[in-house]
Amino acid sequence: MTKLNQTKRDMGIYLHIPFCKEKCIYCDFPSYQGLEAYYDSYIEALEGEIRLLQVEEPWLRTLPIQTFYIGGGTPNVLSLKQWKKLLGILAKYFVYTPSMEWTVEMNPGLSEKQFALLQLWKEAGINRISLGIQTFNNKQLAFLHRGHTKQDVYHTVETLLKVGIKNISGDLIYGLPGQSLVDWQTQLGQIVELPLTHVSVYGLQLEEGTLLERMVKSGSIKLADEDTLDTMYDLMCSYLPSKGFERYEISNFARPGYESQHNSRYWQYKEYIGFGAGSHGFYKPSLNSSYMTSMENSGAEVMDEKDDSIKERMRKTVNFDSSYIRYGNHPYVVPYINKVRQGMLPQVETVAIDSKRFEEDFCFLALRMLREGLQEEAFYLATGKELSSVFGQTLDELLTKGLLFYQEGRYCLTPLGAKEGNYVFSQFIR
Ligand code: SF4
Numbered sequence: 001m002t003k004l005n006q007t008k009r010d011m012g013i014y015l016h017i018p019f020c021k022e023k024c025i026y027c028d029f030p031s032y033q034g035l036e037a038y039y040d041s042y043i044e045a046l047e048g049e050i051r052l053l054q055v056e057e058p059w060l061r062t063l064p065i066q067t068f069y070i071g072g073g074t075p076n077v078l079s080l081k082q083w084k085k086l087l088g089i090l091a092k093y094f095v096y097t098p099s100m101e102w103t104v105e106m107n108p109g110l111s112e113k114q115f116a117l118l119q120l121w122k123e124a125g126i127n128r129i130s131l132g133i134q135t136f137n138n139k140q141l142a143f144l145h146r147g148h149t150k151q152d153v154y155h156t157v158e159t160l161l162k163v164g165i166k167n168i169s170g171d172l173i174y175g176l177p178g179q180s181l182v183d184w185q186t187q188l189g190q191i192v193e194l195p196l197t198h199v200s201v202y203g204l205q206l207e208e209g210t211l212l213e214r215m216v217k218s219g220s221i222k223l224a225d226e227d228t229l230d231t232m233y234d235l236m237c238s239y240l241p242s243k244g245f246e247r248y249e250i251s252n253f254a255r256p257g258y259e260s261q262h263n264s265r266y267w268q269y270k271e272y273i274g275f276g277a278g279s280h281g282f283y284k285p286s287l288n289s290s291y292m293t294s295m296e297n298s299g300a301e302v303m304d305e306k307d308d309s310i311k312e313r314m315r316k317t318v319n320f321d322s323s324y325i326r327y328g329n330h331p332y333v334v335p336y337i338n339k340v341r342q343g344m345l346p347q348v349e350t351v352a353i354d355s356k357r358f359e360e361d362f363c364f365l366a367l368r369m370l371r372e373g374l375q376e377e378a379f380y381l382a383t384g385k386e387l388s389s390v391f392g393q394t395l396d397e398l399l400t401k402g403l404l405f406y407q408e409g410r411y412c413l414t415p416l417g418a419k420e421g422n423y424v425f426s427q428f429i430r
Helices: 036-056 080-093 113-124 138-143 150-163 181-193 211-218 226-242 261-267 310-315 333-341 355-368 376-383 387-400 415-419 421-426
Strands: 011-017 064-072 095-106 128-134 168-174 198-203 246-249 252-254 272-275 280-283 324-329 347-353 404-407 410-413
Touching: 011 261, 011 280, 036 080, 036 272, 036 333, 064 261, 080 113, 095 261, 113 150, 128 150, 150 168, 168 181, 168 226, 181 226, 198 226, 226 246, 226 415, 246 261, 261 272, 261 355, 272 324, 347 355, 355 376, 355 387, 355 410, 355 421, 376 387, 387 404, 387 410, 410 415, 415 421
Parallel strands: 011 064, 011 272, 064 095, 095 128, 128 168, 168 198
Antiparallel strands: 198 252, 246 252, 272 280, 280 324, 324 347, 404 410
16 A cells, blocks of 8 residues: 655635636636726725635634635736736735745736736746637637637747746637537647647536527537547547646646646645635634534534624534535625625635545545545545445446556546546445
């Protein structure tokens, strides 16, 4: 069995900028267009939320942060002045580790002024960019309302390298309406030609309430069929590794040493705190926080925003035996701002993670990591239980079906298991 070290507590921070120039037709993230008038008050509210949570959890003022991720939305819609303000706030409230991975998501397409923004990012310590490329096909980009072109992608990557930000990840989507296999091969060919360190690839999803969903329902467009999606998936799984991008997670490929440290936290079931509208967090509240001091074993597990006080919410929490909580913030910008202005954390959902849920989540998140997989010792260290005594039967069945393999104390997905990931993960829910 591989020996794992018990590590000190470490923390990742996610901060959400929920603004976009234009809403993409497939997107159901908390991101909104036309809210420029709220950018300044949103930044103020972010500061307010950080302050409120640090009153609740004072360790958050001193614990060095290992990974910082500013996502969106489109964080680069904020002006240089607004970014200066935001970076000043973060420097005031957080302690960064010297080696902190600091990622910002951005969309391609830079105005003259944004060269100065990238320089500011570089000077502040931002060292990784996640670029929403999605496709190099200009017709598809226009159809998706992405608001950028293939030429913008090249210009942005070139400019990032010029300012000295070299750790760049690109996102691609496959299964776009009308996309042929030849086109998908072209997209893969073009992304590996860029000097990227990391590629994330997602199949197009039809999300409720999106323009894409309305178009599909009305019959005006057709999505790719299952066979085509399957072939596209296989192509990506063989092509990207052949060009030096190892597949380390179901949807993520990296050059050696460039795996996303922040996203790996989610799969390793490590703590993170989210700030901003629509953000989520997962962490262990301190013993003297109002979450813990008010803990009583009665009531509902999921609370809604009508219960304003955290004490009230946690008083209603059941099965608080793993002592982790997961929370979600209000997804809309104005209620988020208003809540913070009233001196309240903007959380609308708080879930106590009981030990049963903890064990389940731990397993299927770990399995997403194709190399590390689900390690017996890691499970024991996290839960105090033997993996075989909790999930022995499930693991045996998945091994028999050829969806997992076992090696040196760890269970990993086989290629078939990675393809059938959702089925495999569902088997851990008891
Ligand atoms: S840029 Fe990203 S967050 Fe914004 S609408 Fe498009 S997909 Fe959604």
